[in-house]
Amino acid sequence: MKKFMKRLLVIVPLILLVLAIVFFFWAKASYEPTQEALEYLEESNESELTFGSQHADKGIIFYQGGKVEEEAYAYLAHQLAEEGYFVVIPRLTLNLAILDGDKASEMISKYDDVGRWYIGGHSLGGAVASSFAIEHPDKIQGLFFLAAYPIEDMSERSIPTLTIYGEDDGVAVLSDQKEKEELLSSSAEIHIIEGGNHANYGMYGEQKGDNPGSLTSDQQIKETVQTITTWIEE
Template structure:
C-alpha cells in the first residue's frame, strides 16, 4: 500500500513538473512580442481627418470627413502589438473608412477568431464590413469570414493566405504581399492559391517585405525592403481603397 501511495505521489509530481514547464514556456513565449514603434504611437493621436478611441479590446479609427458606410476590421499579425498597425489604419481612416484594430488575447489571433462579432455588434452604423489581417491575423480573418459570410463582404490578406479553404466563399478578396517578403513567400501563395476565394485579386508590391505592413521594427527571418515602410503602406492602402470601391 505504501509503495502504491509513493508511486501515485511520484506521478503527481511529474505531472506538476511538466505543467509548470509548459506554463512557464508559454508565459515566456507570449511575453516576447513585437512592440509598436514611435511612428505607430504618433498615429494613435486623433487628427483633423480621423479620431482614435482606444478602449477595451479594440482601437477604433473613425473618419471625420467623407465617412463611408463600409467598415474595416483588422486582425494583427502573430505576437505583434496591435498598436503597431496604427499607421496603416490611420491611412485607411483618412480615406473615409472606419478601421478597427482588434486586440487579440496574448497577441495571437488564434485565441480571438470570433472577435469580429463584438466589433460588428458595437457599430450598427456600419452597413457592410470587410475583414483584413496581417500574416497569422490574415489566416484567422479568413476563417472568420468563411464562417460568417452573412456578415463579411470582403477579405484582405496582407502577407497571408487561408489555412482552410475559402474557395467556395461568396465574398471577394484581395491578396497583397511584398516581393521581398521572406516569411510569406511567393511559393506560399502559389501553394495555397486553390484555397483563396475564386474572386481574389493578387497584388505584389515591388521592393516590399513582411514587417513593413506594421510599425514594429525589424522581424527575424524577413528580408530588408528596398522601399520605405511608409511607401509600402501607402501603396497597400491605395490598393485596399480601390478594392473597397469596387465591392
C-alpha cells in the same frame, strides 16, 4: 505500477505548467510600435483601437500579426480611415489572433451603425480573419490578406478576397504564398508589392527572419491602402 502512476500524476501537471509559463513569456516578447506609429493613434481603450467615424458606411476589422502590438498598425489604420472607412483593431490576448478569433463579432455588434464590414489581417492575423469570414459569411462583405493565406480551403466559396504579397518577404516567402493560392476563394484578387517585405505592413522595425525589402514602411503601407481601397470600391 501504482507508484509510476502516482509519479505521472505529479509530473504531467508540472510539465504542462512549465510549458504554459514558457508560452506566456514567449508571447509576451512582442514587437513594439515605433514612435512614428504612435503618432497616428486616434481612439484607444482596453478593448480596441478605432480610427475614423463610427457612422461610416463601410468598416474594416483588422487582426494584427502574431506577437505584434496593435499600435504598430496605427498608420495603416489611419490611412484607411482617411479613405472614409471606420477601422477597428481589436486588442487580442497576448497579441495572438488565434486566441481571440471571434473578436470581430464583438466589434460588429458594438459599432452597429456601420453598414458593411470587411475583415483582414497581417500574417497570423490574416489566417484567423479568414476563419471568421468563413464562419460568418452573413456579417462580412470581403476578406483581405497581408502576407497570409486562408486557414482552410476557400476555393468553393465566392466571398470577395484580396491577397497582398511582398516580393521580398522573408517570413511568408513569395514562392510559398504562391503555392497556397489554390486555397483562395473563387473571386480572389492578388497583388504583389515589388520590394515589399513582411514587417513593413506595420511600423515595428525589423522582424526576425525577414528580408530588408527596398521600400520604407510608409511606402509599403500606402501601396497596401491604395490596393485595399480600389478592391473595396470596385
